[in-house]
Amino acid sequence: MLFFTQCFGAVLDLIHLRFQHYKAKRVFSAAGQLVCVVNPTHSLKYAPTRCAAAQASTEQSILPPCHHHEAVHDPQLVPCTCPLFSCPWEGHLEVVVSHLRQTHRINILQGAEIVFLATDMHLPAPTDWIIMHSCLGHQFLLVLRKQEKYEGHPQFFATMMLIGTPTQANNFTYRLELNRNQRRLKWEATPRSVLECVDSVISDGDCLVLNTSLAQLFSDNGSLAIGIAITTSKVHSPEAEM
């Protein structure tokens, strides 16, 4: 009996995922882009000071216990870049991707242009939606975060980070695009390196920022579709801008 109940649950989940994927495809099919449904990662144990210097952590969370270090003693070693969870892991840049996939179960997508479909936007802050994006010979980490910078007023912050060095990151430009209800919002910037802290990027506000009302305008039935494109960047000059 338990077996049949589990089977029925699994079938319902599949139908729900299929429906969300279909919805996204309906919107983005014209562009022939790959659509990835991203479910939220919600943690009640949000540690705003985890970007401070390395310190022992006893916090437990849903995923394996984690801890962030900013002071990496071996410059070749990278602390775990998974946001929201403090993770004690550190390793070489080359193995960050496999750590994120295996330990944190973060999906990886291929392609220059993809659509990130974040579900359940109504969930309370703090909540993260995370995915990896493989493109132009590199891997990028996209983080969408719902956070209350001002108490009682959650906002959405979206940024892209290169799983590589800051010098490598300077060679790229990423674009995040929202498009719905005859409104379009585009953010273009140079990705940060995962050696920098995603928390500081968000607290500096140097990313795509959405108020709840704007996020609702761009959402469809509780899901927010973000078009992502990565290109190699050209040399910027003030005269060439705008």
Next chain:
Amino acid sequence: MLFFTQCFGAVLDLIHLRFQHYKAKRVFSAAGQLVCVVNPTHSLKYAPTRCAAAQASTEQSILPPCHHHEAVHDPQLVPCTCPLFSCPWEGHLEVVVSHLRQTHRINILQGAEIVFLATDMHLPAPTDWIIMHSCLGHQFLLVLRKQEKYEGHPQFFATMMLIGTPTQANNFTYRLELNRNQRRLKWEATPRSVLECVDSVISDGDCLVLNTSLAQLFSDNGSLAIGIAITTSKVHSPEAEM
């Protein structure tokens, strides 16, 4: 002696304006766009309920005393659309532009693509930067407002309104673009009609919204340059989006 002091003051003002215009031209000269320096309009007498039904007002401000009406009895009559000041004037749509120019001294610029250079972004909220834009046979009102939706956290809101009916407004798309420091932010939407209230557009957050930190990233020495373009809109369909 007083005459010479006034002359000296006027010359200093001219040099300051010329310098700001030169700065903007340096940034945008490549595009050959018209740059307009827009000084702020600061009012301490901010009336958040001025969009309510018509009522007698005794408020005084720097500009001639004004009052807003939402309930216009003659559908051909339009209340004064100048934000921040409540203005008792109402008149036909055809004379709104001359009222805004003459009574509120709002400049009007010609051209499909212009650059709006808002100065003194550091001024405390509430502050407005307003300009009229003549293009494609119509006049548009651009409003940039600094306002504290959350106490102690001012934000910038930018929107464009057609000096025309909502039906006419649906025929256009406006684009606001910020571009500096290898970052680019674009907002595209259908303009609202001045028959709707600019306050409600801003309180709904259905416009370009900038946190102070992002506004600083896009500012140059306290001035924010916004590229403006207006086009006739195409028919949108969900499949054609993104």
